[in-house]
Amino acid sequence: MNLLENISKNIYSLDEKYINKAKERLDKLIKPVGSLGKIEDICMQLAGIYGSEKFDTSKKAIIAFAGDHGVYEEGVAPDPQNITYLQFPNFAKGLCGVGTLSKFVGADVVAVDVGINCDHKLDGVLDYKIRKGTSNMAKGPAMSREEAIKCLEIGIEVAEDCIEKGYKVIGIGEMGICNTTPSSAIISVIGDCDPLEVTGIGAGLKKERVAHKASVIRKSIELNNPNPNDAIDILSKVGGFEIGAMAGVVLGCSANRIPVVLDGFISYAAALLAYKINPKCREYMIASHLSAEPGTQKSLEIINLSPVLNMDMRLGEGSGAALAFNIIEASNYTYQNMATYDEVDLGK
Numbered sequence: 001m002n003l004l005e006n007i008s009k010n011i012y013s014l015d016e017k018y019i020n021k022a023k024e025r026l027d028k029l030i031k032p033v034g035s036l037g038k039i040e041d042i043c044m045q046l047a048g049i050y051g052s053e054k055f056d057t058s059k060k061a062i063i064a065f066a067g068d069h070g071v072y073e074e075g076v077a078p079d080p081q082n083i084t085y086l087q088f089p090n091f092a093k094g095l096c097g098v099g100t101l102s103k104f105v106g107a108d109v110v111a112v113d114v115g116i117n118c119d120h121k122l123d124g125v126l127d128y129k130i131r132k133g134t135s136n137m138a139k140g141p142a143m144s145r146e147e148a149i150k151c152l153e154i155g156i157e158v159a160e161d162c163i164e165k166g167y168k169v170i171g172i173g174e175m176g177i178c179n180t181t182p183s184s185a186i187i188s189v190i191g192d193c194d195p196l197e198v199t200g201i202g203a204g205l206k207k208e209r210v211a212h213k214a215s216v217i218r219k220s221i222e223l224n225n226p227n228p229n230d231a232i233d234i235l236s237k238v239g240g241f242e243i244g245a246m247a248g249v250v251l252g253c254s255a256n257r258i259p260v261v262l263d264g265f266i267s268y269a270a271a272l273l274a275y276k277i278n279p280k281c282r283e284y285m286i287a288s289h290l291s292a293e294p295g296t297q298k299s300l301e302i303i304n305l306s307p308v309l310n311m312d313m314r315l316g317e318g319s320g321a322a323l324a325f326n327i328i329e330a331s332n333y334t335y336q337n338m339a340t341y342d343e344v345d346l347g348k
């Protein structure tokens, strides 16, 4: 059995006993029952994930993957492809969106190259390069089935390395010029809808080019005919290396009972792939924010997730996940430190 099969068959439901214990404590805190809303949901979820009444959420990391995309040559992205390799070193240096937000919330950024189109080693970036970008999915499969399994397994491996180092909360992020195109393709296949419904401007494509982007996705799906019930087939035909690796992190965290914080649109595509491989991994997911990209609602509805924040963000990188780390820690702190009715006299 390979690593992927082994991990995916070792994902179990959350511990009901500790979910109930957390609910009991939350209901005893000096507030109307349920009035802390999603703070309460997060605490119950964490209790069920860790199988414990007390947990430490202070050691956290964003694992971000970068890769390039052959479909870039179809004119579906507004920026030069070399921004992928120029920007990625800024992740760990704390200079870009996810870098600064992670610094601010006290999270580490683990930056991993799974397929950037460059020959040189990037500063502060782990080298797991599969190859220098996927093939153009508008002309054939983006990658082989073996490569799809490989990027999922890289995600699992990096997640398990982080978990071994003591990280208790992990978020996923990415960099890859043009990667909203394969993301929309994955969402369109799994959501069984026309690409136009789930295709947007990405990093700032001119509105009048969105129909062209959707038509490239439609053509790629028709040509490659991915099996909507086989996540590895979808990933190999219309996916991307960084998207597969992010899905691997979702599976790796779930099998190791660690919460995994989704970021924006590209992370939804990764989460959908992981969900297709084993639907139980949804119980380990926390959706950080509602991306402004169309296709967001559709993706989150399929997995049945309700995001913590709505900030009109559409950056990616892991920026929204980093921001939500603060909410997760605030939830845990409140749950552990708020007084109960037994401790404070409210005349009740």
Ligand SMILES: Cc1cc2ncn([C@H]3O[C@H](COP(=O)(O)O)[C@@H](O)[C@H]3O)c2cc1C
Pocket (backbone or CB within 6 Å): 076, 077, 078, 079, 083, 087, 174, 175, 176, 177, 178, 179, 180, 181, 201, 202, 203, 204, 205, 315, 316, 317
């Ligand atoms: C400077 C810059 C920094 C970014 N950081 C994240 N993205 C985001 O935009 C890209 C996806 O959008 P599209 O599919 O339209 O290319 C990804 O790299 C994503 O992480 C960026 C994009 C740019 C230009």
Ligand SMILES: O=C(O)c1cccnc1
Pocket (backbone or CB within 6 Å): 180, 201, 202, 203, 263, 264, 265, 266, 267, 291, 292, 293, 313, 314, 315, 316, 317
């Ligand atoms: O929602 C996102 O994460 C996103 C949207 C557009 C481009 N890059 C990322």
